[in-house]
Amino acid sequence: GEQVEQRPPHLSVREGDSAVIICTYTDPNSYYFFWYKQEPGAGLQLLMKVFSSTEINEGQGFTVLLNKKDKQLSLNLTAAHPGDSAVYFCAAGTGNYKYVFGAGTRLKVIA
Amino acid sequence: GGIITQTPKFLIGQEGQKLTLKCQQNFNHDTMYWYRQDSGKGLRLIYYSITENDLQKGDLSEGYDASREKKSSFSLTVTSAQKNEMAVFLCASSIGDRGGAEQFFGPGTRLTVL
Numbered sequence: 001g002e003q004v005e006q007r008p009p010h011l012s013v014r015e016g017d018s019a020v021i022i023c024t025y026t027d028p029n030s031y032y033f034f035w036y037k038q039e040p041g042a043g044l045q046l047l048m049k050v051f052s053s054t055e056i057n058e059g060q061g062f063t064v065l066l067n068k069k070d071k072q073l074s075l076n077l078t079a080a081h082p083g084d085s086a087v088y089f090c091a092a093g094t095g096n097y098k099y100v101f102g103a104g105t106r107l108k109v110i111a
Numbered sequence: 112g113g114i115i116t117q118t119p120k121f122l123i124g125q126e127g128q129k130l131t132l133k134c135q136q137n138f139n140h141d142t143m144y145w146y147r148q149d150s151g152k153g154l155r156l157i158y159y160s161i162t163e164n165d166l167q168k169g170d171l172s173e174g175y176d177a178s179r180e181k182k183s184s185f186s187l188t189v190t191s192a193q194k195n196e197m198a199v200f201l202c203a204s205s206i207g208d209r210g211g212a213e214q215f216f217g218p219g220t221r222l223t224v225l
Contacts, residue, residue, distance in 0.1 A: 097159065
């Protein structure tokens with residue numbers, strides 16, 4: 001079945017620097033992708049939903065890139081600030097109600 | 112907007128005990144999910160329910176039962192708690208569109224087994 005490898009597991013950057021998290025998925029039929037943010041003691045909050053038809057998606061302070069050829073999804077926080085410190089998860093799905101999640105990246109932004 | 116409520120927030124059990132976790136959503140979503148979150152392992156699907164009278168096993172269903180009592184509620188039972196087990200159980204819901212609907216998550220139930 002589908003597997004999603006997420007790296008790095010831990011990431012520490014200075015305020016204003018960029019932070020990049022990469023997920024590699026295995027199922028070529030994956031069509032829906034998600035990035036979630038989890039703050040301490042909370043559930044997951046959706047950052048962005050990505051369809052495989054769109055390679056570049058921009059949010060507030062971040063960009064999501066989808067490379068279908070290499071089966072990679074990346075989240076790039078362009079100028080990180082302390083409020084971005086959290087655990088980030090990617091997820092991939094083929095449209096059958098189920099999604100496979102990456103193991104998560106714990107991001108720390110140092111002021 | 113809506114909200115997902117999970118009870119209890121913290122659950123401490125004894126080895127071998129049967130434990131029940133509850134989830135309620137007021138989004139009027141069709142589909143609900145239970146995930147287990149272990150440190151460094153991401154989220155693993157235990158059970159999901161596509162519609163009110165449906166129940167589907169996920170990858171981690173062994174050792175668990177689930178019940179979709181009504182559209183708004185979905186319970187998970189740990190049939191026999193394992194000693195020293197620690198995990199967070201997350202409930203989620205979505206509109207159930209096969210077209211890749213996003214999931215909304217509750218805050219989690221933190222389980223500790225003594």
